[in-house]
Amino acid sequence: MMTQPSTARILDVVRQELAENVMPVTTDVQAQASLQMIDHILATVAVRVEHEIAWMVEEGDAIGALGDQIVTAEPQATGVATALAALRAAPLTSLHYDDVAARYSLAGEVLSCAFEDVPTDAPLRAALEAQLDQRMQHEVEIMGEFELVART
């Protein structure tokens, strides 16, 4: 399997080709808008292929650990306990995308339940907010600059 050039680098080349040789000769406004969208999508995909698997695994592990702390400190957090049990019942069996993404969704459910179960004045609330900010940081890194195209 060839790993060089990397997928991200190939996507960069595709974007450059579209920008320099396709966009300038495209006159249809709908097609121009599509090309702008495609360029943005390719930019996001380039970041995803570089980091997505690692970020999902890292976030999932951190949320699992946080879930353990919540279940110990907040006995009323039954939603978290149930979601955490589902996460623990689905150990990471491979680094193939579907396996990692399925487990990441289960971790997301733990985090969702935590916001519903953990009181806003509980000591663990700050850690919950930090975990959501971590997820936000990754999302923003993937999204990059974003402003809706073709709106005027």
Add this chain to the structure above:
Amino acid sequence: MVDLESVRDRLGAFLQDQHGAPVEVADLEVLTGGYSLVTVAFTATTAEGSARYVLRTDPPSDAALTQSDRAQEAEVLAALTDAGTVPMPRLRWSDPTGDALGSPSLILDFVDGPQLLARLREVDDAELASLALQLAETIGTVHVAGNAAAPPSLARPTTWDDYVDGYIAGWRAVERDYPESDPFIRWVADWLDGHRPPPAPLTLVHGEFQTGNVMLDSSGAMQVIDWEYAHIGDPRADLGWMQNVAAFTPPDPMAVDPVGFCRRYCEVTGLDEDIVNPSTVAWFTVAAGYKSMGALLQGIAAVATGDNHLITSAYLVSAMPFIHGLWRETVHALEADAAAARSTVEAAS
């Protein structure tokens, strides 16, 4: 791509049926600016003369970014056209079933002026401030006149609390229906539930009010278009959604002078500034749009399952992180304001 030849032929036949005499359809132009429906401007000429109109029609079902009900939109627009009190282009004809025009369609007067969003991007600060106040008056007029003009078929929430419960439940349902968990939605639904603003009288709400859905006609008056999400609800939902969309597509006219904008809106509507102010509008900036964003997420989910091949849906995957960030910023700012207000009260006592 839109097959304009087919659209012209169908329009010609449809309008001839409506008019009872030959109608020539010409000068068709696909209008960009919206993501959900196909919009085509055209000129219809009869023995009496020519007029320009806009066709709003559903795209083919496998190419639909969002789903909305053209029959209900036709009913709303017909009622508002009859009332004549809401600033909007008149509805001329409709084909809610799509039997004649190929897909459910509306035909409205063409507004011969720029979209407000485009205009806001080219004016200086003074003009921007002036247009912002005009916009406050326009949406205030919609909310004052709309209550009486809305068709009886529009569902009316029993109470304001029921209505707001629907918002919060709506967001939770959007999250539940998506193929993976979204902790931002669950977090924000919980926050909304615990930080409700004081209630406002329910009235006709446009449902997707934004500067891209306002046209300036040749007299400079504002005309509100695209009523597919109109419903009876809290009028601040329109102001909040406008700010939400402006974050994606600046400028935000309300941000020029948020207090002044709300004050002018209150002058037009008679609502108290305790009810309509930048903080209560900000709550709706977060809350509003579960229908629009929910529809958008349905489209994105359909991409995930292979039921949708729209490039726009794939592109709008990035709208969710953007809106997550907007929610975080807005909630943090509101909580900081509330903490500062509590400190002031404590210091005074």
